[in-house]
Amino acid sequence: MHTRFPPEPNGFLHIGHAKSICLNFGLAREFGGKCNLRYDDTNPTKEEQVYIDAINEDVRWLGFEWEQPECYTSDYFDRLYEWARQLIRQGDAYVDDQTADEIRETRGTLKEPGTESPYRNRPVEENLDLFERMKKGEFDEGKKVLRAKIDMASGNLNLRDPVLYRILKAPHPRTGNAWCIYPMYDWAHGQSDSIEGITHSVCTLEFEDHRPLYDWCLDKLGAFHPQQIEFARLQLSHTLLSKRVLIQMVKDGTVNGWDDPRMPTISGLRRRGYTPESIREFCERIGVAKSNSTVEIGLLEHCLREELNKTARRVMAVLNPLKLVITNYPEGQTEEFDAENNPEDESAGFRKVPFSREVYIERDDFMEDPPKKFFRLGPGREVRLKHACIIRCDEVIKNDAGEIVELHCSYDPETRGGANPADGRKIKGTLQWVSVPHAVDAEVRLYDHLFSHETPWDSKACPELQSCLNPESLTVLKNAKVEPELGAAQLGDRFQFLRMGYFSVDPDAKPGAPVFNRTVTLKDTWGKMVSKGKAG
């Protein structure tokens, strides 16, 4: 088995491409075959080297290695040209002088047949001569094309004398000015597959109509004939995977570049903190079929959490800090408690976490008048500070505006170090915290789905993209407090901020000024109860 992943270098790869990559490379891996990376670079007006570099990086990052060296359709331009001459000699192709408009008008419609070009029956020698002169640059763009001579009455429009070559006086990123005629996809793809010895040419559903043409070309040429097989492209809820729209959002500033952590691009997912493993697992679980379907983005997030739960170090961070003073703890005293790094992985060991009289807790973890099922902190209530001790809230301090600025609590010395109370009373709530004098300031960026609408690609449900955007897709928190050791977090580090979610270091981070991206939240049963009104 020999497969290939054939991107056009005209944009960045996204999660939909990942499905194709995993499929093609996965097939080769599973059946002991090979997989090529082939750039389908037949349109120099749209393609650029920067995209090739980005695609190479993304495929490698996803964990796949292609047969060296990578392939380019442009490497086959000579062969393709010779093959075109063979077609002409066989009387299966001709040079057409009609304009693009004329060709469109004579193609017919979906229900009516087209009409044949007046140039359709030119003698072979004339076609050969004209085609050669096209190659030499004697004609302007649009003046002539090479067409296959098939059937202008075919029900399949692709068979109504499709254009094989057009004149494009544009320099090519790889062949420079060597060519001014470039092959169309239909003329290039199958033959490139054939040259590379591809056995299974896997592509998306919209090419199903092209298969008869794919077969026609190879049959006429008598060349090695790979088999084209189609599958449904990925559609993800709350996500747009159209290259056109992605480019637009980058250009109009809706997002901050191709690698904005909200983008479904591989580079965006990478910056967001996704792991290659989780993306591969996702591609494995969604399966491959021919029916158009939409996968819930929750499945992608599940695959991520599943992996991060096993691998990410747990650490404490407070996103929206509220100061809490433990009045019966000696002023100026500091001690360290042992904290487990990952309950899912014993080998991750323990670390020391500094504790003192004043700590920050999450503002949302306190309610002045909490509902019954809220088992976090409230006046007179007891709660556990993870790894440290049990505290009771004695007093709520407010400013003149009536805002809560500080909590006064007392701790139970018996529970110091995380011990359970001797009297056997159960403490339901556990909070993460950060010691005030030891805290490191951090910027935390909270990300959510770019689109609040489930099917942003649906023009009926979403006539205007803007109105379907999630206004809360990015929330920047500049006043987060994190454990001291996180001040030294490195790019590529991933953590679970206890009870808050999984976070990764953003490239914007600088020494002493950490920046964290929320990769994905933790499952939030309480949040779900609140939004369903069952929290009372």
Next chain:
RNA sequence: UGGGGCGUCGACAAGUGGUCUAAGUCACGGGAUUUUGGAUCCCGCAUUCGGAGGUUCGAAUCCUCCCGCCCCAGCCA
């Protein structure tokens, strides 16, 4: 009668004549457990396969008709 596809649980998706009163995963609901309302563990979740007929001892799987959805009229890929 343009051509090509697709329709199995809320979302994916196995299954292509008997082992199907239909696998698995996510989601969802319930319970246990828990120093993360996380994780983990149990339990539940399509008598039905777009619909209607038919063939057959037997159909999601074969046949007929019907319905719905997607793709194709770039000198894009």
